[in-house]
Amino acid sequence: MSQTIADLIEQRFGLPATAGREVPATGTVAGMIARRSTRRFETRPVAPEMFDVALAAALSAPAKSDLQQASIVVVRDPAQRAAVNALLPSMPWVASAPEFLVFCGDNRRMRCIAEMRGKPFPNDTLDMFMNAAVDAGIVMQAFITAAESLGLGCCPISLIRNEVERASELLALPQGVFPVAGLCVGHPADSGRLSMRLPPAITVHVDRYDGSDFETELAAYDARRAAREPTAPEKQRDVARFGRAEHYTWSEDKARQYAVPERHGFGPYVRGQGFALK
Ligand SMILES: Cc1cc2nc3c(=O)[nH]c(=O)nc-3n(C[C@H](O)[C@H](O)[C@H](O)COP(=O)(O)O)c2cc1C
Numbered sequence: 001m002s003q004t005i006a007d008l009i010e011q012r013f014g015l016p017a018t019a020g021r022e023v024p025a026t027g028t029v030a031g032m033i034a035r036r037s038t039r040r041f042e043t044r045p046v047a048p049e050m051f052d053v054a055l056a057a058a059l060s061a062p063a064k065s066d067l068q069q070a071s072i073v074v075v076r077d078p079a080q081r082a083a084v085n086a087l088l089p090s091m092p093w094v095a096s097a098p099e100f101l102v103f104c105g106d107n108r109r110m111r112c113i114a115e116m117r118g119k120p121f122p123n124d125t126l127d128m129f130m131n132a133a134v135d136a137g138i139v140m141q142a143f144i145t146a147a148e149s150l151g152l153g154c155c156p157i158s159l160i161r162n163e164v165e166r167a168s169e170l171l172a173l174p175q176g177v178f179p180v181a182g183l184c185v186g187h188p189a190d191s192g193r194l195s196m197r198l199p200p201a202i203t204v205h206v207d208r209y210d211g212s213d214f215e216t217e218l219a220a221y222d223a224r225r226a227a228r229e230p231t232a233p234e235k236q237r238d239v240a241r242f243g244r245a246e247h248y249t250w251s252e253d254k255a256r257q258y259a260v261p262e263r264h265g266f267g268p269y270v271r272g273q274g275f276a277l278k
Contacts (some may be wrong), residue, residue, distance in 0.1 A: 008033040014196050014224040031149050036194050038153025039093040041186030046099050050150050051185075057146035061138045069132035070139040071106040073171050074099070083170055087163040088182075093155055097184030102160065102167070103140040105132030107275070108176030124276040136180040143183065153188035156181045162262070164269045175274040196225045222249035 005020025012033050025034070055072070063069065075081050084102075085095040094100060107128060114121035144154045160167050160182040167179055197203075201217045231248045237256040245252055271277065 005030060005033065011194060012197055013199055014228055015199055028145075028149060032145065034194070035144075035148050036192035037155045038184070038186070038188040038190075038192050039091075039155050040189040040192075041093070041097050041153065041184070042189045043098070044187055046152060046186060050152070051099065054143055054146040054150060054152070054185075058139045058143035061135075061142035063135050063138075064131040067110055067131065068135070069106050069110065070136040071104045071177060072139070072143075073102040073104065073173075075102065075171075080170070084160075084167070084182075087167055087170070088157065088159055091157065091159055093184055094157060094182070097155070097186045099185040101143070101183045101185065102171060103136045103143075103180050103183060104173060104177050105129070105136045105180055106177045107132045108174055111176050111274075124278055126277040129270065129275050129277055132178075133180055140181060140183060147185055151187070152185055153192070155184040157184060158182075161266055164263075164266055168269070168273070173273070178270055178273050178275075193229070196221075196228060218251055222247075222251050225250050 003025035005023040005025055006017045008025050008030055009017035009020060024030075058072070059070075061070075075084050081100060084100060088094045110128075111121055140156060144156070147154050158181045160179055164179060171179070173179065198221055199217060202214060202221070226247065226249050231253065233244060233248075236244060236248050237253060238259070242256055242259070
């Protein structure tokens with residue numbers, strides 16, 4: 001029998017699966033389980049119609065209270081694109097992607113509407129900020145799902161938030177608008193790498209949250225993942241500070257990654273964009 005959804009689930013999690021054993025590995029769900037981020041692109045452009053279809057699908061995503069608080073900046077002008085690329089030199093796939101978009105949370109429209117309609121807006125809360133951020137994230141993922149189902153490849157770029165002030169200025173983001181992530185889009189030049197996910201035993205809880213087996217499950221995940229996706233010794237992070245690990249695992253990598261302060265400017269930037277985060 002050809003591949004089934006269960007086969008794809010096994011590959012994704014590195015664990016035996018029974019769900020989807022009778023279901024052929026085709027269609028949207030198969031594409032979602034087998035997907036991977038693309039960091040190598042062909043030079044050929046994305047057909048404008050295909051791009052516009054993906055945009056329409058993205059903007060069909062659900063939105064909190066129908067407020068539709070996402071905005072997308074498509075960076076097209078070559079000089080503008082070069083300036084955005086220059087903010088992100090450590091990720092050369094940004095410059096090589098035929099298309100680059102920035103997905104933004106947008107609370108500006110809501111604030112304008114309150115003013116236009118002569119109504120108070122007593123909701124300058126952290127929740128309001130989160131609604132806009134979540135809307136933008138959902139729209140970005142809807143774009144990715146649509147683009148990938150059309151044969152395109154994508155890579156989200158939150159690194160743009162490392163340079164948030166400069167990016168915001170370049171993209172002329174007004175008060176109430178903030179970048180959530182960039183997105184590289186193009187035709188994939190390779191098949192990428194399937195990244196193993198944490199097991200449902202860690203990420204799915206029934207009836208109430210239960211993290212009691214976290215350490216055991218994590219150790220097993222680390223071992224499974226290191227066996228399938230070993231990290232080359234030269235790819236270990238911050239060896240000068242933490243030494244070279246004999247068994248370099250996902251959790252060691254993530255602990256090292258976040259042992260370095262990152263994006264402490266984002267909070268002040270967001271407040272500067274007019275969010276009180278009450
Ligand atoms: C919000 C968000 C931001 C991301 N930022 C970056 C980034 O700045 N650079 C990058 O190369 N990948 C970025 N990624 C891609 C992740 O690294 C990738 O999704 C993860 O490693 C899992 O791999 P996969 O997408 O191939 O399954 C981002 C993904 C998300 C969802």
